[in-house]
Amino acid sequence: MTEPLLSPLDQARPGDILAAAVTDEGGSVLLPAGLVLTESHLDSLRRREITRLPLQVAATPTDPAELARQREAIHQRVMHLFRHTAGEPGSSALLHAVIKFRQEQCR
Amino acid sequence: MTHPSLAELADKIRLLPAMPMIALDVIRSLQDSDLDVDGLARRISQDQAIAARVLRVANSPFYGLQKQVGSIHDAIVVLGLSTVRSLVLAASMITCLPGGGAGSFSRDAFWRHGLGTAVAAEALARVLQRPPELMFIAGLLHDIGRLAMVSLYPDTFAALREQALREDRPLGLLEAGCFGFDHAEAGARLAALWNFPPSIVDAIGRHHTPGDTSPGSLAGIIHYADAIARALELDGEVDGQVPHLDQATIDGLGVSWEQLNSVLAETQSRFESCRLMLG
Numbered sequence: 226m227t228e229p230l231l232s233p234l235d236q237a238r239p240g241d242i243l244a245a246a247v248t249d250e251g252g253s254v255l256l257p258a259g260l261v262l263t264e265s266h267l268d269s270l271r272r273r274e275i276t277r278l279p280l281q282v283a284a285t286p287t288d289p290a291e292l293a294r295q296r297e298a299i300h301q302r303v304m305h306l307f308r309h310t311a312g313e314p315g316s317s318a319l320l321h322a323v324i325k326f327r328q329e330q331c332r
Numbered sequence: 333m334t335h336p337s338l339a340e341l342a343d344k345i346r347l348l349p350a351m352p353m354i355a356l357d358v359i360r361s362l363q364d365s366d367l368d369v370d371g372l373a374r375r376i377s378q379d380q381a382i383a384a385r386v387l388r389v390a391n392s393p394f395y396g397l398q399k400q401v402g403s404i405h406d407a408i409v410v411l412g413l414s415t416v417r418s419l420v421l422a423a424s425m426i427t428c429l430p431g432g433g434a435g436s437f438s439r440d441a442f443w444r445h446g447l448g449t450a451v452a453a454e455a456l457a458r459v460l461q462r463p464p465e466l467m468f469i470a471g472l473l474h475d476i477g478r479l480a481m482v483s484l485y486p487d488t489f490a491a492l493r494e495q496a497l498r499e500d501r502p503l504g505l506l507e508a509g510c511f512g513f514d515h516a517e518a519g520a521r522l523a524a525l526w527n528f529p530p531s532i533v534d535a536i537g538r539h540h541t542p543g544d545t546s547p548g549s550l551a552g553i554i555h556y557a558d559a560i561a562r563a564l565e566l567d568g569e570v571d572g573q574v575p576h577l578d579q580a581t582i583d584g585l586g587v588s589w590e591q592l593n594s595v596l597a598e599t600q601s602r603f604e605s606c607r608l609m610l611g
Binding site: 239242245246247248251252254257258259260261263303306307308309310313314315316318319320322323325326327 | 565577
């Protein structure tokens with residue numbers, strides 16, 4: 226599980242995930258919730274003089290055994306979804322990215 | 333079991349309920365370089381059921397608006413014309429098109445997958461620095477031929493779907509074997525009849541066979557977005573499977589590992605917003 230927190234921009238790093246949309250003073254969306262930040266996003270926010278942003282942070286870790294069980298269940302489920310295509314080269318990147326993404330959501 | 337031709341399907345399409353006027357206005361506006369935005373906003377506002385669905389999404393947490401928008405005009409000012417126009421088209425299609433009574437086919441799951449593919453295509457557009465609007469619309473409608481087949485030939489389609497589940501085979505292959513055409517070809521015919529831009533017609537028709545399109549084509553993006561939506565299980569179906577991905581097409585898009593992770597996160601997040609449209 227994750228929880229939103231307004232963090233100083235200078236503490237944000239590429240790979241951090243936005244817990245809510247970042248908007249300008251007029252309320253227009255600059256970056257949507259769920260976005261994985263890159264260096265260029267951070268540069269853009271600096272140029273706009275935005276100083277704080279809502280980042281997802283890891284909550285208190287759950288029982289490691291339970292976490293491992295959840296991660297294995299996710300792996301099995303994704304492999305089932307890719308049951309006809311897992312060995313195909315065109316599917317490889319998506320398969321691994323989806324396993325990683327869905328496992329991270331159970332942190 | 334009947335075996336209709338693509339021409340017979342096209343003839344029967346007129347039996348489907350007519351699209352709302354505002355949907356036709358939106359489709360026409362996609363190719364109008366001299367668009368009267370205020371006039372379009374007024375016409376959207378007159379269809380209160382559609383306007384309400386659009387505002388529900390516009391006011392969702394995804395957009396993070398500091399102040400709720402109460403009118404289509406305000407939504408266009410804050411979110412932009414292309415975003416609102418995409419949402420209007422989605423709300424119109426979801427509201428007006430039927431699709432039920434064909435065995436285990438779920439209309440709700442159908443539209444969840446359409447919206448999931450739409451937001452995945454839009455997320456890909458963002459990382460590829462392409463205009464997102466046509467991506468969203470093509471993603472939303474990429475399987476529309478299947479909805480026409482379900483509506484016009486419910487018994488045949490129900491039998492095909494049961495066979496696909498029983499034998500764990502892709503439904504599209506069984507469609508082609510039974511009808512002589514699949515949902516992609518049917519959808520392209522339907523989209524052409526509705527006067528969608530040719531690029532959308534082409535993307536719908538080739539979203540499972542993008543190999544002969546140019547690198548970075550709209551069809552190629554929808555091909556990838558379709559698989560992303562299936563892999564994230566946005567349709568909520570228990571029997572889902574990720575379709576074949578054409579390696580040359582995926583390589584041709586040039587999406588990096590970091591960009592793909594960003595696309596997955598944005599797709600999941602935006603989908604939670606857009607699904608509010610379903611009721």
